[in-house]
């Protein structure tokens with residue numbers, strides 16, 4: 001087996017930067033500080049080296065919705081964007097409600113080498129909780145194998161794509177069970193009653209009213225409810241795609257109280273706001289919806305304060321034709337994002353608003369800890385995914401050169417600074433993509 005030296009790069013860690021060469025030999029990583037030599041060398045001078053990022057909230061649509069996306073297509077998009085581990089949501093067809101449905105997804109994911117795909121289970125009926133208990137608490141080797149691929153339980157407290165809203169009684173039962181078996185819950189927090197009354201009060205059919213129909217008060221009330229249950233039962237609770245200042249304050253208070261509550265925000269809620277309905281129309285429709293620029297600013301402050309634990313994309317591909325069919329307000333909700341997250345964050349980092357270490361904390365360390373994913377940092381002997389990034393390269397995001405099957409992005413035309421150059425994953429040895437990640441035939445295997 002040949003060897004590879006990554007020389008002259010700067011490794012980004014959660015607590016700072018480290019200049020070191022990385023030698024990959026016999027499938028093993030070692031950090032070396034002297035001039036070494038190897039069969040192949042990547043000159044990484046001026047480049048940054050990150051651990052392969054974790055996106056802890058994606059929808060890859062398989063099985064059942066493969067006209068929108070497949071595990072293979074979206075894993076490829078993820079890898080091209082520097083994301084090598086994802087946590088996938090249960091609103092597929094069939095939904096991931098049973099050990100059998102989870103096993104099917106795990107089997108499909110075995111064919112995918114671009115990305116490590118982990119799965120959430122979902123529950124809308126009592127028997128689904130029994131299935132979760134079996135996966136999570138059974139000592140059967142088959143169940144333990146599935147548990148190792150399962151990140152926890154996803155609860156929709158309001159309907160969204162797939163209509164998987166869980167009824168109140170069962171939500172409470174889920175919090176009780178998950179505390180008992182120590183399984184994390186990730187919750188989509190919006191209050192169906194508040195959404196329904198906001199919706200009923202609006203007759204204007206403009207797409208921008210989507211944000212008024214699902215208001216920040218609804219999200220905040222739902223987070224309040226979820227944190228109350230987390231307090232009552234001692235459940236580990238992660239708030240998905242927090243979108244507004246009101247909800248952020250609820251999370252802040254829950255953390256101050258010492259509850260095991262964490263949260264994530266999306267790049268679209270950080271970087272887009274309600275003014276963008278004007279140019280994006282239905283392509284700015286997602287749940288929870290876009291908010292005001294003041295809300296986005298509050299989310300950035302939440303990142304600076306450390307109240308926000310993760311950035312995750314809620315990558316939710318729908319076809320252009322699906323978005324454009326029918327009336328705007330009936331368009332399916334969701335935007336793709338897994339491939340554009342890192343370039344967008346690197347662009348923010350270039351302004352000084354975020355550090356490279358923040359990116360590692362928000363998109364590697366914290367999701368890794370929250371969901372016990374067991375991913376490894378770049379270190380001697382580690383089984384680490386390695387990402388090599390040029391922080392200075394300037395380019396424009398265009399959907400034609402992205403990999404998601406959906407073929408569009410809400411960030412079309414955005415000028416970004418920072419580009420993924422190489423992604424190395426250890427799948428039976430380290431494989432190096434060199435041709436802008438698209439030309440797989442040119443991939444040299446080390």
Ligand code: DOR
Pocket residue numbers: 059091160161188285286287288316317333334335
């Ligand atoms: O915008 C969204 N899209 N929000 C969700 O909750 C689901 C997602 C999807 O699956 O399309």
Ligand code: ZN
Pocket residue numbers: 057058059089314316
């Ligand atoms: Zn989602």
